[in-house]
Amino acid sequence: xxxxLLATNYLLVVNFIASLALFLHCVFALNRMxxxxxxxxxxxxxxxxxxxxxxxxxxxxxxxxxxxxEVISNVGVAGxxxxxxxxRNRRATDIGEQR
Numbered sequence: 001x002x003x004x005l006l007a008t009n010y011l012l013v014v015n016f017i018a019s020l021a022l023f024l025h026c027v028f029a030l031n032r033m034x035x036x037x038x039x040x041x042x043x044x045x046x047x048x049x050x051x052x053x054x055x056x057x058x059x060x061x062x063x064x065x066x067x068x069x070e071v072i073s074n075v076g077v078a079g080x081x082x083x084x085x086x087x088r089n090r091r092a093t094d095i096g097e098q099r
Contacts, residue, residue: 009064011065011071012064012065012066015055015066015071015075016055016056016059018077018078019053019055019056019074020052020056021081022052022077022078022081023049023053025078025082025085026045026046026048026049026052030042030045030046030049033045052074055074
């Protein structure tokens with residue numbers, strides 16, 4: 001199974017989608033920050049956004065076979081951020097207790 005995934009572009013597509021989600025999350029989070037925001041958190045978002053942008057633009061420079069560990073880390077970080085976003089916005093989909 002691993003050979004099939006490595007022989008096709010599945011890893012590239014998964015890595016691209018995860019990096020796009022990570023990039024958009026970082027950009028939107030940076031857009032909400034102001035001068036009173038924590039500078040370490042802001043720096044982490046900037047570094048993550050730049051790294052995700054590098055992964056997104058990688059195929060333009062011939063990088064079309066990402067390493068499985070890179071894909072796993074990008075999907076993991078995007079999953080953590082998506083989980084936090086879902087947890088923070090759970091009230092929007094909560095139907096409440098039955099009366």
